Amino acid sequence: MLPSHGANPHLLFEQLKIPMPANTIDFSENVNFAGLPNAILEKWGSLLPLLEKYPHPNGEPFLSKVAKYHEVETSNVFVGNGAAEIFALLANWWANEKVIIVHPTFSEYEATLTAQNAELVHLEVTNIENWKLPLPRIEAHMKKAKAIYLCTPNNPTGVLPPYEQLQKIVQWGEQYECYVVMDEAFIDWVEGATSWIPSVATHPYLIVVRSMTKMYSLAGIRLGYAIAQCEIIEQLERRASHWHINALAAQIGAYCLDEEEYLNVSIMQAKKQRLAFEQVLLRLGCKMTKSVTNYICFQLPNPEKSRDFYLDLLLKGIVVRHTENYRGLNGEWFRIGIKTQDKMARLEQELTQWIKLNGSL
Ligand SMILES: Cc1ncc(COP(=O)(O)O)c(C=O)c1O
Numbered sequence: 001m002l003p004s005h006g007a008n009p010h011l012l013f014e015q016l017k018i019p020m021p022a023n024t025i026d027f028s029e030n031v032n033f034a035g036l037p038n039a040i041l042e043k044w045g046s047l048l049p050l051l052e053k054y055p056h057p058n059g060e061p062f063l064s065k066v067a068k069y070h071e072v073e074t075s076n077v078f079v080g081n082g083a084a085e086i087f088a089l090l091a092n093w094w095a096n097e098k099v100i101i102v103h104p105t106f107s108e109y110e111a112t113l114t115a116q117n118a119e120l121v122h123l124e125v126t127n128i129e130n131w132k133l134p135l136p137r138i139e140a141h142m143k144k145a146k147a148i149y150l151c152t153p154n155n156p157t158g159v160l161p162p163y164e165q166l167q168k169i170v171q172w173g174e175q176y177e178c179y180v181v182m183d184e185a186f187i188d189w190v191e192g193a194t195s196w197i198p199s200v201a202t203h204p205y206l207i208v209v210r211s212m213t214k215m216y217s218l219a220g221i222r223l224g225y226a227i228a229q230c231e232i233i234e235q236l237e238r239r240a241s242h243w244h245i246n247a248l249a250a251q252i253g254a255y256c257l258d259e260e261e262y263l264n265v266s267i268m269q270a271k272k273q274r275l276a277f278e279q280v281l282l283r284l285g286c287k288m289t290k291s292v293t294n295y296i297c298f299q300l301p302n303p304e305k306s307r308d309f310y311l312d313l314l315l316k317g318i319v320v321r322h323t324e325n326y327r328g329l330n331g332e333w334f335r336i337g338i339k340t341q342d343k344m345a346r347l348e349q350e351l352t353q354w355i356k357l358n359g360s361l
Pocket of ligand 1: 083183186219
């Protein structure tokens with residue numbers, strides 16, 4: 001069994017008992033390849049005194065910064081120790097309840113809900129490439145469920161479901177009193193995307209989850225947030241441990257939300273690399289999903305050889321994200337995070353060579 005998350009490539013090599021090549025490139029994680037915003041490096045020294053004091057219990061100054069950034073009240077924001085903590089707290093709230101997950105999607109929804117004995121309803125999209133949500137089945141189950149999770153844009157396919165379809169689900173949420181969790185961890189990357197945050201004010205069953213990890217390259221500090229009506233925020237606060245947001249994270253996150261230029265340049269660069277690599281995949285006869293974010297999900301022309309491809313690449317120090325633990329993808333698709341041009345070129349070279357030797361070119 002391969003690890004069920006990307007990143008931490010040394011653990012993968014250890015598990016497979018393969019020596020890790022010195023110049024390994026990890027495409028299995030999908031955080032910003034630009035690295036931290038420069039402003040954080042410049043301010044680094046001034047952050048040290050924060051280590052000596054207890055942090056703010058609700059994650060200030062980040063809490064107020066998020067509220068201002070999204071034009072909501074602080075009572076509508078819950079700061080989490082990564083979006084991952086928010087999923088754990090939601091699952092704790094919905095222990096033993098019926099909850100819907102639409103697959104293939106991020107594995108933490110299922111992991112956290114299973115740990116709380118939730119009764120899971122697993123629905124699958126009908127077409128991976130075009131991402132057709134099974135709307136009639138979703139509505140039927142929402143009538144009896146406590147919540148539904150949607151990943152927008154979806155991980156690992158990068159597809160953003162059409163706004164009108166999500167709107168229907170949000171309306172059903174109110175009609176059937178079923179919470180709708182919209183995971184917008186990757187929406188920062190989508191130019192002109194319509195976030196569901198402004199709709200929270202008028203939709204009492206809507207919960208939007210965001211992560212600072214992906215855009216700001218902050219995987220190590222653990223910082224995310226949820227935006228929802230106050231009653232929902234109170235449910236999360238009640239379940240969180242005291243001082244769950246460390247002081248460094250709260251201050252660094254607040255600085256990051258000022259980094260508008262970094263954000264815009266990152267979006268542009270990732271899009272440029274994504275579009276270029278999609279052309280490579282097309283040329284090589286690979287299928288791919290309609291990703292709008294900073295990773296690509298593709299299938300080899302001969303998907304039955306996916307495991308061989310994955311292992312051959314590992315031996316060359318190239319780690320892509322397998323999909324063996326994603327329902328509906330069954331290991332026959334791969335996700336690659338967008339990296340610098342030279343790293344993408346190396347992947348192109350290895351992929352081309354592999355398909356020439358093993359595939360249909
Ligand atoms: C879709 C999605 N949501 C949330 C998360 C968790 O983000 P965080 O690092 O803020 O816990 C991830 C991490 O991979 C993710 O892929």
